[in-house]
Amino acid sequence: MTESVISNSQEYQSFRSSVPLKTYVVDDDESKEWKLYDAGPKSVKCPIVCFPPASGTADVFFKQLLGLSAAGYRIISLEYPVYWTMREFVEGFKKLLDHMQLDKVHILGASLGGFLAQKFAECTHKSPRVASLILCNSFYDTTIFQQTNSAPTFWMMPALLLKKMVMGNFDKGIVEEDICDSIDFLVERLDSLTQAELASRLTLNCMNCYVEPQKLNGVDVTIMDVFDDCALSHAVREEMYKCYPEARRAHLKKGGNFPYLSKSDEVNIFIQASYK
Template identity: 55%
Template sequence: MSYLSELSQSQEYLSFRSSIPLRKIVVDSDSSKAEHPVYWDVGEWCEGFKKLLDYLGLAKVHLFGASLGGFLAQKFAEYTAVCPRVASLILCNTFTDTAVFSYSESAVVFWMLPSLILKKMVMGNFNTGKVDTLIADSIDFMVERLESLSQQELASRLTMNCINCYVEPQKIITLPITILDVFDEYALSNTVREEMYKCYPTAKLAHLKSGGNFPYLSRSDEVNLHLQIHLRQFDETNLSAAEPGSCLDPIPVAR
């Protein structure tokens, strides 16, 4: 019998799964692609995400992204800067330049590596030391999600995470941005965090004392509070998260 994490069996998660059905939406010419198509290039991912927003009838969105999700959120805001589709950004434990990773030269061959090697590369960033129960549960949950990904899904996400690419912050610096960070051990270094602050000097900073790599799971109440604070600035405007023309749209974590 396979082990199931506490989070995947929690009433809150099971209620979400039962009340929010999985929807399959075709966003390109390949009808075999479903909710999360495999993309090997950041530009292609941005175009696919734009098509998803078009399908859903969303003119502008507030994006929450963590790790690779945060990087892609920035790139999407940059990609649509001429005709803006992003109302604001909440960036969690993320980066502006893939050069911070050590696999940039080998990223072009990820597509041919077996799943076992790809999973080890990802799990090498998980904290295996002593952590509190909630952080341990968040790691268990993400390991489960990792096991559910196909070789192509894993390889494509790692490729986008590591292939040479960087954000041009000058194109999106005028957006309302909140940077959400944890102060305990997680996959990225303090240097990466400081670079984020430099790129967005007017961003609001939200700090959590702890939370590990996945604070949106291990410290969900605190993260949700910061999301609410961020979105209050849009109350009673056409960019309110409660308005039908806009939404808080969390980008899936790429792990």
């Protein structure tokens, strides 16, 4: 398979040669490995942490890592180990923050990443670890995917079937070139995930679970979404607004499912505006 336009771009090649991929094991099970990129001044102890969608790896936020670190921000993009329950994920991320000596973080979460970010903020609300959230094309209740009954069987499904499930949400119609390039890049990332990685993420994405927004009262929330086609319906977006009536809204006219790649300049401006 030929590499995508983004993988071949000078910007991406420059990112890969300048920002090393680090791995951390914080659980007793050594197979559970966090992978992350950490760019910008290490003296910043409340950095921006990026959580990718179910199909994404840590490098899907490379344009944020390059652009924002150049502007003086510390930004960390990560990918999750294989966790099958929300409790495991929350405990694992807490241990990662402790290991990196980070008391609090801002989180930019995309789709599943946004849901996990909300659940982490909810589960740690008595001893807060989240300063703010930017939720990009995200949701607060997994029942929207109508897969809660089949979620417990994902662990035994072949990778090909799981990939088809994810790709069913990608744009099928005619889209702008930069949106098309972002889809190609995410399809590549999807192909790089193991069956266990994908099955565990889809399990977290679809198992019966929802956010209790009242527990996020002290967290500054920005909802970032697009006005063109993406995997989430208009009704789901409206529910998010109702969930967080005080939230800032960052609207992009276009961007598809992955605006942090297709419209990175606009997204980076919104991120910077959130931390002014």
